[in-house]
Amino acid sequence: MISPEELLRSHNLSVTAQRLAVLKVVQREPHSTADDIYNNVSAEIGTISRQSVFDTVNSFSERGLLRRIQPMGSSARYETRIGDNHHHLICRSCACLVDIDCVTGMRPCLTAADNVPHGYVIDEAEVIFWGYCPSCQTQQPPTESISKKGKK
């Protein structure tokens, strides 16, 4: 397994304590928000500025080191699982997020896009499943946070 330092260097990024810590924290806690990262990295290496967090996650996701997920209704989340084309399931009620491995091969839903308009090139399929997590099914839907009414 490639070391975090090598990972940074191979993407033309100099190795700093902040970047290593961000990487480590997101690896440990996938689906972290920028704020989560700020808090955890602070605990890890003493201090980091919010700006640096944003700078870091931005340059990381631009370069493909992090994957950014931005489901509607919540702030952006980041994860280190990239390239394996897994998907996400978000609970409409409590907004919790879990990974879902896609069973239809490596580039799953791209095959579903045979009728792409002429001239377009697709390089990624982003899939978000919406539903309800176990604990939110048993109780009444709370004060209607992200949920849609009128759906079965």
Place this chain on the structure above:
Amino acid sequence: MISPEELLRSHNLSVTAQRLAVLKVVQREPHSTADDIYNNVSAEIGTISRQSVFDTVNSFSERGLLRRIQPMGSSARYETRIGDNHHHLICRSCACLVDIDCVTGMRPCLTAADNVPHGYVIDEAEVIFWGYCPSCQTQQPPTESISKKGKK
């Protein structure tokens, strides 16, 4: 075909000029933003307040009259094609958005989610394809708006 008035009434919404105009405008121009709607409805019926636009699109999407799409990097968009489970293709460069009909049946990518964690219930699969539109392929990627660097 059901009339817009009936559509509103059947969802327990009283019929108002604003709501009819929002419906009409979004039908005519799918993938409209709240701002687009505000402008077009203003042209249509003289005036509408921004708050009413937000109120309207929110109650509409809560009730399933409108579908809300919220791709990262741009503001929420609304469309009237609901329930047919089509998907969207967004250009990384110019952020334009087109519909894509899914070829794998009515609830396409739900079948790809066989390994759902126990206890979860899924009711919708939201799929966004990312790529490049014809005109953005021929030219150099512009000043790096939403695009990811370092991707083939």
Place this chain on the structure above:
DNA sequence: TAAAAATCTGTATTGAGTACAGAAAAATGC
């Protein structure tokens, strides 16, 4: 060790959307 890159501090701004409250207008039920 020098040059370049990254970070920090601090402040400010943008953009999207929400909140609220009172007044006015319109739609609905009878």
Place this chain on the structure above:
DNA sequence: GCATTTTTCTGTACTCAATACAGATTTTTA
């Protein structure tokens, strides 16, 4: 047609996420 209810309008304020900038400082790299 009238009363009640719902919706809309006006206007202002606020939140939250993210970005921008600028100068000083620190750290990395060559």
